[in-house]
Amino acid sequence: MAADLTELKAMIEAALPGAEAEVIDETGTGDHLRAEVRAPQFEGQTRINQHRMVKAAVRERFDDGTIHALTIKVLD
C-alpha cells in the first residue's frame, strides 16, 4: 500500500498542534519520504528529540510497513 502523503501530514500536525508539515515522496515510489516540519513544540529540543517527535507521530505507518524511510527536515 502506498503511503498517503496527506494522511501523514495530518498525523504530524495532529500530534504536534500548531505544526506545519509538508510530506514529499522523494523517489516517486511511495516508500522513501521526506517530511519538512515546523512546530512550536520543537522549541528548546535537541535535533534528535525533534526527529523523535515527528517519527512518533507517524510510527503507526512504519509499524504497518507503509513507509520504510522518512527523512526529516526541521524548519526553524
Add this chain to the structure above:
Amino acid sequence: MADQDLTERVQELISENPVLLFMKGTPAAPRCGFSMRTVQVLDQMGIEYGAIDVLPALQPLREVTTEISDWETFPQLYVNGELLGGADIVEEMFASGDLAKALGVEQPELPDQPEQPQSAQDLPAQSPPLKIEGSG
C-alpha cells in the same frame, strides 16, 4: 524485548566512549552510504572515536537501541552518553557548527567549502554599526 546482556554491554560501551559510532561496516570500510557520510564528517573533526560494526548482530542491536534510545536505524552517533543522531543530523550539525560544539572542538576549516567572501568589505551585515563621532 531486547537481550538484557547485550543491552548492558551496549550501555557500558556508550558510557566508556565519549564519542561512539554504531555503524554498518568499519570506518576504513563502511558498508552503507549513511555510515560512510557520518565517518567522513567525524574524520574531519580531528577527534578519536569508537566505532562498532552493527552488521554481525543487526537485529539484536536494533532492538537494544530502540529500547535505550528510541532509535532503530544506523548509523547512530553517541556523544557523552547521549544519542546525537544519524547521518542527517550529524551532517546538519556539522554544517551549522553545532557538532563541533557538542564535541568540544574547533570547527575545522574545509578546503572544499563554498567560496568565502573576498574581503571584509563584502560583509556589511557583520560589520559593527558605524560610530558617528561627535554626535549627541
